[in-house]
Amino acid sequence: MSASRLVIFYALFAGLSILANIGFQKLSLIAYSGPFSVLFSVVVGTAVGLIVKFALDKIWIFRYRHRDLSHGIRSFLLYTVMGLATTAIFWGFEFGANAIYHSEPTRFTGGVIGLVIGYIVKYRLDKRFVFA
Template sequence: MSASRLVIFYALFAGLSILANIGFQKLSVMAYSGAFSVPLSVFVGTGVGLVVKFALDKVWIFRYRHRDLSHGVRSFLLYTVMGLATTAIFWGFEFGADAIYHSEPARLMGGVVGLVIGYVVKYRLDKKFVFA
């Protein structure tokens, strides 16, 4: 895949993952608005976004095939570990915006900004360590 196509597809898939993440955060808050509903919604959205992005990256970006189920599980676990640092970036922006502005739109926009920055970092980590 050419570099320009790679950037376009990676950005598209990052966008889809962001929509899945933020969408499931919103659905989570709609389903439950009690104590700790915001951290719970961020956790749910993060999990959904992780699975969506892994599947898209594996198949379309890195064209990666697993040798067997255990190799696939190890790849997903490594993908998840690489995502811990980028998740810290994402959560820092989202919870930071929430702490500063105390509004859902600001919190979600902080999440989007953090996800974009995190995905740029994550591509480099995945290319070097996960899908090498």
């Protein structure tokens, strides 16, 4: 895949993952509004975004095939570990925006900004350590 197509597809898939993440956060907030509802929604959104992004990256960006189920599980776990630092970036922006502005739209905006930065970093980590 050419570099320009790679950037376009990676950005498109990052956008889809961001939509899945923020969408499931919103659905979680609709379904549950009790104590720790924001934290719960962020965890749910993060999990959904992680699964969506892993599948898209594995198949379309890196064209990676697992040897067997255990190799696939190890790859997903390594992908998840690589995502810990980028999740810290994402959560930092989202919770930071929430702490400063105390509104859902700005919290989601902070989350999107954090996700964009995180996905740029994550591509480099995945290319080098997960899908090498």
